[in-house]
Amino acid sequence: MSQKITSYPGHEITPEEAREGKYLDIVYKFEPKYSWAAGVAISRFLTELKDGKIVARKCYKCERILVPPRMYCEQCYRPTDEWVQVKDTGTVNTFSISHVGTDARRLKTPILVAVVDIDGASRGMGILHKLGEVEPSKIAVGMKVQAVWKRPEERQGAITDILYFRPIGS
Amino acid sequence: MLESPKELSFEASKMALDSAGLTLKDIQSVVSGSAPDAFDGVHMKGEYYLDGMGAVGKPHERVYVGGGTGVFTPIGGWWNIASGLYDTCLCVAEEKMSPLHPHPQYAFWSIFDQILERPLGTTLLWIFSLEMRRYMHKYGIKEEEIAEVAVKNKGNAVDHPCAQLGAKITVDDVMRSEPICEPVKRLDVSPPSDGAAAVILASEKVAKKLTDQPVWLDGVGWTLDSTHWTNRDLAYPEYVEKAAKMAYKMAGIKNPRKEIDVAEPYDPFDYKELHHLEGLQLAGKGEAAKMTVDGVTQRDGDLPVCPSGGLLGVGNPIAAAGMMKICEIFWQLRGEAGKRQVKKDARTGLAQAWGDLMQVGTVTVMRS
Amino acid sequence: MTPGLSTRELMFEAATRAYEDAGIDPRKDVQSFVCCTEDFWEGISITDEYMPDQLGAVLRPLCTISSDGIIGLATACMHIMSGIADVAVVESHSKISDVVNPDEIASFGYDPVYTHHHFDADPRFLAGMEMARYLKETRTKRESCAQVAVKNKKNALSNPRGVHGADIDKGIVMNSQVAASPLTELESSKGIDASIVFVLASAQKARKLGDHPVWIRGIGWSSDTPVVEDRDFARAEYVEQAAGRAYKMANVKSPASYFDLAEVDDTYSYKELQSLEALKLASRGKAGKMVDTGAFDTDGRLPVNASGGSLGVGHLLEATGLHRTLEAVMQLRGQAGRLQVPRAKRALVQSWRGIPTATGAVAVLGN
Numbered sequence: 001m002s003q004k005i006t007s008y009p010g011h012e013i014t015p016e017e018a019r020e021g022k023y024l025d026i027v028y029k030f031e032p033k034y035s036w037a038a039g040v041a042i043s044r045f046l047t048e049l050k051d052g053k054i055v056a057r058k059c060y061k062c063e064r065i066l067v068p069p070r071m072y073c074e075q076c077y078r079p080t081d082e083w084v085q086v087k088d089t090g091t092v093n094t095f096s097i098s099h100v101g102t103d104a105r106r107l108k109t110p111i112l113v114a115v116v117d118i119d120g121a122s123r124g125m126g127i128l129h130k131l132g133e134v135e136p137s138k139i140a141v142g143m144k145v146q147a148v149w150k151r152p153e154e155r156q157g158a159i160t161d162i163l164y165f166r167p168i169g170s
Numbered sequence: 171m172l173e174s175p176k177e178l179s180f181e182a183s184k185m186a187l188d189s190a191g192l193t194l195k196d197i198q199s200v201v202s203g204s205a206p207d208a209f210d211g212v213h214m215k216g217e218y219y220l221d222g223m224g225a226v227g228k229p230h231e232r233v234y235v236g237g238g239t240g241v242f243t244p245i246g247g248w249w250n251i252a253s254g255l256y257d258t259c260l261c262v263a264e265e266k267m268s269p270l271h272p273h274p275q276y277a278f279w280s281i282f283d284q285i286l287e288r289p290l291g292t293t294l295l296w297i298f299s300l301e302m303r304r305y306m307h308k309y310g311i312k313e314e315e316i317a318e319v320a321v322k323n324k325g326n327a328v329d330h331p332c333a334q335l336g337a338k339i340t341v342d343d344v345m346r347s348e349p350i351c352e353p354v355k356r357l358d359v360s361p362p363s364d365g366a367a368a369v370i371l372a373s374e375k376v377a378k379k380l381t382d383q384p385v386w387l388d389g390v391g392w393t394l395d396s397t398h399w400t401n402r403d404l405a406y407p408e409y410v411e412k413a414a415k416m417a418y419k420m421a422g423i424k425n426p427r428k429e430i431d432v433a434e435p436y437d438p439f440d441y442k443e444l445h446h447l448e449g450l451q452l453a454g455k456g457e458a459a460k461m462t463v464d465g466v467t468q469r470d471g472d473l474p475v476c477p478s479g480g481l482l483g484v485g486n487p488i489a490a491a492g493m494m495k496i497c498e499i500f501w502q503l504r505g506e507a508g509k510r511q512v513k514k515d516a517r518t519g520l521a522q523a524w525g526d527l528m529q530v531g532t533v534t535v536m537r538s
Numbered sequence: 539m540t541p542g543l544s545t546r547e548l549m550f551e552a553a554t555r556a557y558e559d560a561g562i563d564p565r566k567d568v569q570s571f572v573c574c575t576e577d578f579w580e581g582i583s584i585t586d587e588y589m590p591d592q593l594g595a596v597l598r599p600l601c602t603i604s605s606d607g608i609i610g611l612a613t614a615c616m617h618i619m620s621g622i623a624d625v626a627v628v629e630s631h632s633k634i635s636d637v638v639n640p641d642e643i644a645s646f647g648y649d650p651v652y653t654h655h656h657f658d659a660d661p662r663f664l665a666g667m668e669m670a671r672y673l674k675e676t677r678t679k680r681e682s683c684a685q686v687a688v689k690n691k692k693n694a695l696s697n698p699r700g701v702h703g704a705d706i707d708k709g710i711v712m713n714s715q716v717a718a719s720p721l722t723e724l725e726s727s728k729g730i731d732a733s734i735v736f737v738l739a740s741a742q743k744a745r746k747l748g749d750h751p752v753w754i755r756g757i758g759w760s761s762d763t764p765v766v767e768d769r770d771f772a773r774a775e776y777v778e779q780a781a782g783r784a785y786k787m788a789n790v791k792s793p794a795s796y797f798d799l800a801e802v803d804d805t806y807s808y809k810e811l812q813s814l815e816a817l818k819l820a821s822r823g824k825a826g827k828m829v830d831t832g833a834f835d836t837d838g839r840l841p842v843n844a845s846g847g848s849l850g851v852g853h854l855l856e857a858t859g860l861h862r863t864l865e866a867v868m869q870l871r872g873q874a875g876r877l878q879v880p881r882a883k884r885a886l887v888q889s890w891r892g893i894p895t896a897t898g899a900v901a902v903l904g905n
Binding site (some may be wrong): 201205206207211212213218220221225226228229230234235236242248252254277278281283286390393394395396398399408412413418509527530 | 599649
């Protein structure tokens with residue numbers, strides 16, 4: 001710190017003190033609700049997921065096949081041109097074994113999360129999803145995986161229609 | 171901390187004004203930076219805390235680029251002055267993460283795509299651990315090498331008066347710490363914190379009247395990469411490279427590795443320091459780990475990195491953390507960093523922050 | 539409302555049109571992009587994550603300003619004036635149709651300790667209180683506020699964008715459902731979806747691009763205290779301060795006679811009158827009388843909100859300031875169609891960030 005500054009303001013408090021109610025606090029809940037318009041591209045993507053398919057968009061100019069699909073190519077800055085069906089298999093680009101949930105609480109069973117590069121799309125076109133039916137210690141970058149879908153009648157047109165990806169050959 | 175966002179902002183602003191020998195009357199505009207409103211629990215929090223900052227009756231804008239905000243706030247101050255509109259600008263970064271229950275981590279759930287990602291139960295740690303894995307895989311870097319950064323920074327932080335987690339630890343301690351989201355372990359990560367930091371910028375003519383030792387903001391740069399982070403190669407932060415090049419061009423820096431004397435890259439996770447050093451062109455791709463292991467980035471090394479203790483050691487109140495780095499470079503370039511002062515004669519320093527879904531890089535080059 | 543398009547797709551459409559109009563390729567010609575958004579209106583923390591692709595800003599300098607659109611324009615101006623950019627893009631939007639309970643979010647803007655939890659009321663209660671105080675202190679007639687709604691909604695009928703245009707009279711306005719007394723629903727603007735994109739350039743560059751540059755001659759912005767109890771409800775001090783700065787920059791000595799048209803904030807009917815007084819387009823307490831005599835009608839002495847304003851077109855959250863600017867720019871370009879104010883050369887635009895803030899911005903435009 002600068003020599004001119006001699007004291008540092010601030011009262012540190014510990015989580016325990018806060019829980020014990022040592023300091024006056026106000027607790028409130030905030031419940032905003034949203035109904036996001038998925039838009040043209042994602043609506044179609046979700047509809048196809050319900051059918052057990054993964055679709056992508058193609059840009060004729062750079063010839064990339066984009067997944068998740070989008071109606072505009074962000075590199076060429078022009079509308080994309082065509083719907084293309086891609087495979088539901090892919091390669092693990094990277095993965096992680098998560099022991100904590102969304103609110104930082106410890107999980108009993110770790111979540112196996114990965115970025116899966118989808119076969120049929122351009123190189124590096126990955127989506128975020130989970131892995132399953134695999135021992136955490138056996139997961140490796142470059143592993144070939146296959147989507148495991150919910151039963152057709154259970155699908156809702158959501159990313160969770162794919163339960164997880166499992167290694168091919170297992 | 172007990173202080174409210176307004177009080178945190180006030181303390182930081184007051185400290186900055188006092189140390190510059192100015193009062194609020196001398197300040198012509200204010201730029202503030204703070205990351206997600208979700209933490210403080212107020213919508214439009216830029217409006218909420220502006221009285222604590224001293225922005226009442228003044229032109230005020232809140233800049234916001236996720237985690238990159240801390241270094242971006244003085245960049246906002248820079249354009250307020252460089253445009254010629256104002257001569258003095260107070261830049262304050264504030265962050266109060268503790269109000270969010272059950273854990274500040276929760277706010278990060280809503281940074282993910284609402285339709286394609288959140289239903290999977292996302293948590294911020296995922297993107298870091300995914301990136302860390304990719305980085306390690308591509309360049310063959312070991313977790314032990316990365317852990318050296320945590321050891322260095324937490325050790326450096328012992329000398330920082332505001333440090334939350336300053337401690338002398340070993341690589342072994344890091345390796346044995348609880349795995350949170352493999353390969354990320356507890357000691358690889360910085361904690362959520364509350365804090366605020368401020369700097370005062372002034373135009374050349376005003377600065378020269380105020381002090382004999384001004385530190386000049388010679389280069390600024392920022393870049394935002396595509397939303398579709400799962401389509402990018404996470405092993406290399408291209409957005410940091412572009413932001414750095416923008417700042418280097420402005421500052422007239424041709425060979426960063428030689429010309430930068432001290433650096434404060436953003437280190438919310440230990441591997442991030444390495445990742446960013448490479449993006450900043452201060453280390454070749456995949457080579458930053460070796461630099462660390464070899465001691466180059468220690469305070470007495472050839473390129474001291476995070477002499478403050480960084481986010482890993484001092485704490486990570488998102489926006490304020492980036493500003494803390496700016497302040498550290500300021501003190502280092504003036505020789506006022508006390509026990510944290512780097513050994514070499516530091517004339518040119520760099521501060522960098524990162525944010526969003528592995529997307530934004532904000533860089534400043536400062537010279538004394 | 540635009541349920542068929544996602545926010546990003548909406549932005550892509552707006553941006554494509556703006557770039558076409560300016561004749562630029564965002565991938566090559568733009569050095570800075572500025573977006574004006576607020577997390578909670580989007581439902582996303584860190585909204586700038588979702589901005590670059592559809593604006594052509596991938597791997598380019600893009601930043602978010604959590605402020606009104608006109609402050610976004612000011613930021614872009616500062617980028618250009620500092621030399622870091624020759625061409626800058628400003629974007630803001632409202633996708634209010636995505637928000638199921640906007641009142642919950644608006645209420646969340648209040649001070650969490652002193653204000654938020656004590657009133658289980660429509661968040662517009664603050665506007666009602668401010669209106670009551672304004673009417674009393676300036677001795678403005680209640681009916682004059684209603685006349686603002688009548689004027690703006692009527693104007694909006696000629697505006698292709700005039701979603702909330704209507705042909706009504708003061709009686710209907712004053713008898714409409716109470717929003718937050720004395721404010722009624724017809725005096726409270728309603729949210730719509732839109733995305734607005736502007737391309738700004740340095741003087742040198744602007745002369746080469748596009749056919750109809752409009753110049754920003756002065757711009758100013760200011761914030762009054764967020765502590766609602768400390769404010770002077772009758773005056774919009776933040777507008778007075780912002781206007782002072784903009785007028786100084788543009789060398790405007792007599793605002794009341796300088797402008798050919800003005801697009802000012804009318805989020806609530808009384809706001810238009812309060813803002814006009816703060817902008818010195820009417821002396822204190824006189825704006826009400828002037829609107830009654832038709833001084834601010836499209837064919838009056840100073841057309842105010844000829845577009846229909848937010849009351850006639852719709853409210854656009856952070857993009858409201860850009861909406862005011864868009865309508866003024868169309869006028870200055872002579873492209874305002876049925877709304878056209880003849881020989882429009884100088885326009886004033888002003889915005890307010892909405893309750894519970896006291897932040898606003900002013901810009902002086904000319905062709």
